[in-house]
Amino acid sequence: MLAIHTLILAAVALQPVFAAPTLYATGKRDESDGSPSALSQSTISNDFQRPALFSRAAYCPISSVASWTCGPSCDALPGVVVLASGGNNGEIPDFFIAHDTATNSIVVAHQGTDPDDLLSDLNDVEIAKSNLNSTRFPGAGSDIEVHDGFQDTQGRTADIVLSTVTSALSSTGATEVSVTGHSLGAAVASLDAIMLKMHLPSSVAITTTVFGLPRVGNQDWANLVDSMLGSSFAHITNQLDPVPIVPGQFLGFQHPSGESHITSVASSGQADIEACPGQENEHCSDANSLLDFSIDNHLGPYFNGISFGAAAC
Structure with a gap:
C-alpha cells in the first residue's frame, strides 16, 4: 500500500515542522471527550452489515458487478438490480448504483483504495484543500473546504450518480438512498451524500454508512455534514487503522460526528464496537498514533467476517 504509506510518512514528517501554534489556527475545532457506549450485535448487523457488503462488492470486477454475478460478494445480497456502473480501477475508481429490492432503496457504492491499485491510491496524496464546487454543492458557504483530490475524484462520477439516482427514485418508487464506500470510496461517498442531500427532495431519506474514512475537509465541512446528515x-x-487520522488536524482537517469504533475483532468474526459521541472523540480513532498503527486494520476484518479490497471480493 505504497501511497497510504507515503501519506502517513508525509504526515509524520510534517508534524514537527508545522507544530507552531499559529499553524493550528484554522478555526475552532470540535473535540469530544464523551464516553463511548457499546453497540449491540443486532445494531451492528441491522445498521452496518448491508452497507459493508455493498462496499465490499465495489471492489469486485466491474463487469461482474454490472450483471450482479461477482460471486460471494453479490450472492450475499440477492435481489439487487444494478442500474449503472463504471470506473477504470484507477483515476475513476469503480462504482455502481443499484436498486436494492430487499429494502426498496437506491444504493450508491464506491470502490476504495486497494493495495493492488496504485493509481487509485494516488488520489489520496493531494493534501491541498479547495472550496466545494458551486454546481454540485449549491449554496455551500465559502468557508467550507475539502481535500482537493477527493473532490476531483467525486466530480468524475457526480453527474451519473445524481442523474441515475434521480431517475431510479422515480421509476422504482423508492424513497431512500443508501450511500457507502470504504477508504477513498468512503470519502467520495461522503461528498456524494451531501450532493444528493442538496439536490433531492427533502422527502428522500439519505443514509450514509462508510468504512475507514479519511478526513475529507475542514471544520466547516464537518459541521456541514453534522447539520445536513x-x-x-x-x-x-477499525482498531489501529491509520487512514482515519490522515490528513492531520494540524493541516486543518476535521472529521464530522457519527464515528463507531471497533475496539477488537474475535476469531469468530464478532466485533466489539463503540459509538463515539461528537467529532474527533479522544477515546476512539482520534487517539490513534501514526507511530503505532496497523495497515491490516484498514482492510479488515471489520465485523461478521467482512473485509475490503480485491482479495476480499
Missing part, C-alpha cells in the same frame, strides 16, 4: 451519517473505524 445528522444521525443518518455513520463512519466506522
